[in-house]
Amino acid sequence: MGFRMEALDRNLRRAEILLFGAVGILMIVSLYFVFKVVPSEVTMGVVQRIFYFHVPSAWVAFLGFFVVFLSSIVYLATRRLIWDTVAHAAAELGVLFCGIVLFTGPIWARPVWGTWWTWEARLTTTLVLEMVYVAYLVLRSQAENRDQAARLAAVVGIVGFLDVPIIYYSVQIWRGHHPIVFKSSGGQGLEPIMLKTFMLCMGTFTLFFLLLLALRVRLGILQDALAELKEHDSTAGA
């Protein structure tokens, strides 16, 4: 590990401690709000509360894919492997949270829509996106070496993200719309306490994402350092 990497490692550790404390407290507060403070929705009942986890997971998944896109561009421009480590970490988290979205969605949809799944625009887009980024991770695992994995994955990370709005638009043409939970004008919008709880959960999940990202990036740095040591060792032995 070079000097800069060591400094980065130290900073990441500090960030992790801070984020861990913040997420630990906020997660408990969020759970308290979701299960104790906020009232059940009138028509959907108690199952509507899953929405406080479902939507923040979706937001965080998209944030992850956006981070993949940005760090892929920076990697191709600078060729510094740390950016590829960030992209890899963000892609894994994106796939994880996208999976949570695909898991919590049907739990909500079964009692409310009367079906586990429907081929509606947002659902279909989420499923397709999950597959795009699973393919991204498979590509990484099948590359011949670290540099090649970084280079090829960066191209897919950029192209895949450009594809996101196009896929959404195409599925929308194909099928109908998602229930609109928020309305910009007054009237049937969200109750103030529901909105507060929702925003709290969004904040908690965003910090949770950053914590996991920092941990995964540091793990990636350590993996690279270990691979370097092993290579050094094998050349020294021979």
Next chain:
Amino acid sequence: MGHSALLTVCAKDLRQELRTRESFTSAFFFSLLVQVVFSFAFDFQSIGLGFEDVGGGILWITLTFSSILSLQNSFLIEREKNCLAGLVLCPCDPSAVYLGKFLANSIFVLAVQALILPISTLLFGYDLLRVLPGLAMVVVVNAAGFSALGTLFAAISVRTRRSELLLPLLLLPAATPVVIWGVKATRLCLAGRDLGAYGYLVALSACFGAIFTVAGVLLFDYVMED
């Protein structure tokens, strides 16, 4: 220079295919087989569906899977005898290689379709000539859009250990838009609607093709270096 390099790469690929006919034969019979499997799987006549209902689906499943075969092959032939290195060392812009391959792949896919479409309509009892100009336009635009992204992804997957498995995994979800628009436009076209009903879908597919051709030109450099 770039212009002639593009055509040289394209002509090289087509000449190679004309001499061996490896891809063409397998892609053609594979496409034919898909039609037969479809017929067995759904038995359209007994469930009372005509070609105008299911033709779009059959056509696009055939086209996407046979395109994947040929896209795969267009880079696998370069891997043999290390021709890929030769292409990289060519004194021309790497994007010319991408565009040449893209053009050759599109021509190849369309050549297969030009044979398969009449056979398909014959098998399912549909009058192709009635809708030919519209249908041809839909197939050309969407097949080109699919190849634009497919050529870039084929170049990526050929670099990895298990390229045969990776290409469909990468390409099929990412190419969702052209497949959706292609199926929808084909269905409207086969139902005898005029261009006004599906023209916007063709335009959207053309945009998709244009976006990923530009992306391919910009990013192909990074895929080819080694």
